[in-house]
Amino acid sequence: MEEEQLSRKTENTAFQCEHCGFTVLPLNNGSFRNHCPNCLYSKHLDILPGDRASQCKGLMKPIGVDYASKKGYQVIHQCTKCSYTVRNKVATNCKQEDQLVQFMQMQTK
Secondary structure: OOOOOOOHHHHOOOEEOOOOOOEEOOOOOOOOOOEOOOOOOEEOOOOOOOOOOOOOOOEEEEEEEEEEOOOEEEEEEEEOOOOOEEEEEOOOOOOOOOOHHHHHHHHHO
16 A cells, blocks of 8 residues: 655645644745644654654653754654654744743743
8 A cells, every 4th residue: 555645735734733722824934833833732643754654643742942053943742642752843933933932931930
C-alpha cells in the first residue's frame, strides 16, 4: 500500500487545539504549524518530521525551551502518552506568533 504524500498546502492547514481549544491559523511565513501558538501544545503525529506515521496520537506537552544558532528558539515537547520528546521551531514573524514569553514566565513561577 502506497503512502500518500502531503503537499505543503495540505500540511499547512488550520486546526483547533485539543488542549486549549484555540483556533490555530496556518502559518503565513513559509513554514509549517505543528503546535498551538497559545498554549504551545502539539500532537504526536510524526516519527520523522512530516511523515504522520506515529500511531500514538497523544498530546505533546511543552516542557522547555532551547536555543540553537541555526534554528533559533525551539519548544521542547514531550508526549503525555508515550514520553517521546522532540524540539519544534518557534513560530515568529507570522499572524499568530508563539506565546513563548508567556510560557517562559510560567516556567519560572
